Amino acid sequence: MAESSKRTLFDKIWNSHVVDTLPDGTCVLYIDRHIIHEVTTPQAFEGLRAAHRPVRRPEATIAVVDHNIPTTDRSQGIDEPDSRLQIETFEANVAEFGVPYFPYTDPRQGIVHVIGPEQGMSLPGMTIVCGDSHTSTHGAMGALAFGIGTSEVEHVLATQTMLQKPSRNMRITVDGQVGPGVSGKDLILAIIGQIGAAGGTGHVIEYAGEAIRALDMAGRMTVCNMSIEAGARAGLIAPDEKTYAYIKGRPHAPHGEAFEQALAWWRTLPSDEGALYDREVHLDAATIAPMVTWGTSPEDVLAITGRVPLLESAADGAAREALARKFDYMGITPGTPLAEIGVDVVFIGSCTNSRIEDIRAAAAIARGRKVAPGVRALVVPGSGLVKQQAESEGLDRILTEAGFSWREAGCSMCIGMNPDKVAPGERCASTSNRNFEGRQGPGARTHLLSPAMAAAAAITGHLTDVREFL
Amino acid sequence: MQPFTKLTGVAAALPISNVDTDKIIPARFLKIITRAGLGKGLFDPLRYRPDGSEEPGFVLNREPYRHAKILIAHENFGCGSSREHAPWALMDFGISCVIAPSFGDIFFNNSMKNGLLPIRLPREICDLLMADAAQGDNARLTIDLHAQVVVRPNGEEIHFEMDPLRKHLLLNGLDDIGQTLQHAPAIDRYETARQAAQPWFPTTTLTDPAP
Numbered sequence: 001m002a003e004s005s006k007r008t009l010f011d012k013i014w015n016s017h018v019v020d021t022l023p024d025g026t027c028v029l030y031i032d033r034h035i036i037h038e039v040t041t042p043q044a045f046e047g048l049r050a051a052h053r054p055v056r057r058p059e060a061t062i063a064v065v066d067h068n069i070p071t072t073d074r075s076q077g078i079d080e081p082d083s084r085l086q087i088e089t090f091e092a093n094v095a096e097f098g099v100p101y102f103p104y105t106d107p108r109q110g111i112v113h114v115i116g117p118e119q120g121m122s123l124p125g126m127t128i129v130c131g132d133s134h135t136s137t138h139g140a141m142g143a144l145a146f147g148i149g150t151s152e153v154e155h156v157l158a159t160q161t162m163l164q165k166p167s168r169n170m171r172i173t174v175d176g177q178v179g180p181g182v183s184g185k186d187l188i189l190a191i192i193g194q195i196g197a198a199g200g201t202g203h204v205i206e207y208a209g210e211a212i213r214a215l216d217m218a219g220r221m222t223v224c225n226m227s228i229e230a231g232a233r234a235g236l237i238a239p240d241e242k243t244y245a246y247i248k249g250r251p252h253a254p255h256g257e258a259f260e261q262a263l264a265w266w267r268t269l270p271s272d273e274g275a276l277y278d279r280e281v282h283l284d285a286a287t288i289a290p291m292v293t294w295g296t297s298p299e300d301v302l303a304i305t306g307r308v309p310l311l312e313s314a315a316d317g318a319a320r321e322a323l324a325r326k327f328d329y330m331g332i333t334p335g336t337p338l339a340e341i342g343v344d345v346v347f348i349g350s351c352t353n354s355r356i357e358d359i360r361a362a363a364a365i366a367r368g369r370k371v372a373p374g375v376r377a378l379v380v381p382g383s384g385l386v387k388q389q390a391e392s393e394g395l396d397r398i399l400t401e402a403g404f405s406w407r408e409a410g411c412s413m414c415i416g417m418n419p420d421k422v423a424p425g426e427r428c429a430s431t432s433n434r435n436f437e438g439r440q441g442p443g444a445r446t447h448l449l450s451p452a453m454a455a456a457a458a459i460t461g462h463l464t465d466v467r468e469f470l
Numbered sequence: 471m472q473p474f475t476k477l478t479g480v481a482a483a484l485p486i487s488n489v490d491t492d493k494i495i496p497a498r499f500l501k502i503i504t505r506a507g508l509g510k511g512l513f514d515p516l517r518y519r520p521d522g523s524e525e526p527g528f529v530l531n532r533e534p535y536r537h538a539k540i541l542i543a544h545e546n547f548g549c550g551s552s553r554e555h556a557p558w559a560l561m562d563f564g565i566s567c568v569i570a571p572s573f574g575d576i577f578f579n580n581s582m583k584n585g586l587l588p589i590r591l592p593r594e595i596c597d598l599l600m601a602d603a604a605q606g607d608n609a610r611l612t613i614d615l616h617a618q619v620v621v622r623p624n625g626e627e628i629h630f631e632m633d634p635l636r637k638h639l640l641l642n643g644l645d646d647i648g649q650t651l652q653h654a655p656a657i658d659r660y661e662t663a664r665q666a667a668q669p670w671f672p673t674t675t676l677t678d679p680a681p
Binding site for chain 1: 486497501520544545546549550551552574575583584634646647650651654656671675
């Protein structure tokens with residue numbers, strides 16, 4: 001077989017979704033699943049309305065509210081007028097256009113990237129889009145999934161396709177086994193630290209290797225979730241027996257004979273042996289420690305045993321100025337050991353780390369311990385069903401007895417569009433995905449880390465090597 | 471969409487890399503249901519002090535850059551969130567061209583769908599154009615999309631690469647949906663063939679379809 005006939009997972013999914021090719025190589029790419037939420041759709045529905053266009057396939061679409069939704073009791077509705085207006089507008093739009101919708105009173109409501117896999121709506125070999133950059137999460141199922149803007153949301157609603165050129169293939173192989181206390185979050189933070197925040201630009205990243213295969217589905221979702229933080233629009237992990245076991249029996253997944261048919265196709269998807277990648281990166285899992293960010297880009301990341309860099313580490317004047325701004329914004333002194341940095345707030349949640357496995361990891365550290373005095377700590381499950389599951393396992397009791405606040409599902413403090421915000425100057429240990437200036441609220445200081453590391457920081461009141469708790 | 475043909479104006483230099491879309495327009499400005507009025511929140515964390523007053527050192531708070539039509543930045547401009555509010559905010563402020571060595575992929579796509587032209591040029595060229603921009607109103611840049619050149623104040627022309635389809639759509643102010651709907655029969659055929667070959671492909675419903 002010729003080398004060129006060997007195809008990657010990305011190539012196979014892409015090729016099976018090309019509807020038409022334009023003379024310049026742009027493809028009309030078919031989209032199997034479209035997930036929509038309240039923030040990036042009002043202008044798209046307005047566009048459809050103005051052009052008298054229907055939603056082409058409402059039954060390929062699922063609607064849910066997550067970004068704006070309060071995580072405290074919402075049985076009486078939503079207090080903030082602008083959030084309420086956006087949610088009411090969304091509910092009116094999905095009703096008018098006939099799109100299936102999980103309202104916030106439904107236990108199936110949750111973060112877009114949690115409910116897709118949870119419901120069996122995100123499956124191997126699919127193309128999946130959503131007006132949210134963390135759509136890359138669904139790549140953990142072996143699906144080609146990427147975030148799109150509002151114009152593209154309107155385009156997909158109207159045509160069930162996207163106009164796009166194929167991305168380049170990149171493979172990141174993490175060989176070997178991770179040590180204790182090292183999770184999927186630490187792997188992806190280490191990867192971003194190595195290739196940088198723009199390292200994956202223009203590429204789809206396929207994650208491979210023993211350490212990736214060893215991750216459970218939640219860990220794989222965490223890895224794929226932050227592909228965008230490495231600049232890649234999509235991350236992919238080849239489906240395997242863990243994937244199929246995860247899917248089987250989920251409400252919207254194929255059942256019975258249909259499942260067997262699907263499975264036969266899914267098994268053909270993994271990259272061919274010898275398929276070529278435009279770029280290859282290797283990491284050794286054994287060298288990866290629990291990670292934490294110190295600055296205002298996800299690439300500003302180090303092992304918890306490290307120290308804040310020195311100003312002298314900057315390559316040139318512009319880099320030095322940028323570094324000085326990061327130190328100033330973060331309120332940290334160059335050279336400080338990371339484990340000496342105190343925290344005011346701990347947030348366990350977001351599309352990166354709010355699945356049942358994440359909550360179990362946090363509860364395992366919190367069990368029988370107390371949140372440090374003066375630290376505000378909250379746990380926000382990724383969906384109503386994750387919340388129910390955690391409660392059936394008694395995890396909510398462990399966490400609330402330790403002093404954590406136990407909330408309703410939503411995006412919450414990852415983006416601060418609801419009342420869950422970090423106050424100006426406050427420092428937050430957060431399991432979310434972005435430490436950008438102002439991300440968790442104006443003036444908020446964010447340190448990204450894993451759920452177990454976040455729980456450890458809540459207990460001690462400062463960034464902490466979770467391995468001390470094992 | 472507004473066509474983009476030729477643009478002459480003041481350029482503002484923002485010599486920062488990894489300018490994320492949260493910095494371009496923070497999340498609290500996204501709670502709107504229209505596209506209008508986002509210019510007031512553009513670069514909010516850089517442009518305003520915590521008390522809401524202007525940060526006098528920020529380029530867009532200084533003359534003549536308050537009227538900038540072009541922005542020049544460093545690597546990975548527009549990384550992060552998919553929010554199309556970022557190009558909407560730039561356009562609402564009056565900026566319809568951003569020049570940088572590289573861009574976040576989603577921002578890059580979003581921009582062109584709104585008549586905002588993102589131009590990729592090497593870092594050293596960007597630094598050269600930033601030096602031009604520092605001369606303010608005496609040193610306007612011209613962007614000619616048809617010719618695919620940036621014209622410096624000294625008349626030197628710098629070529630930039632541009633996807634031919636995107637160029638066509640931008641020059642004519644055409645949106646993608648009309649373009650794609652010309653392929654509607656092919657989409658129909660694809661759906662029919664797929665339904666026949668892979669009938670198990672599940673659809674979404676309000677009630678759990680599980681038995």
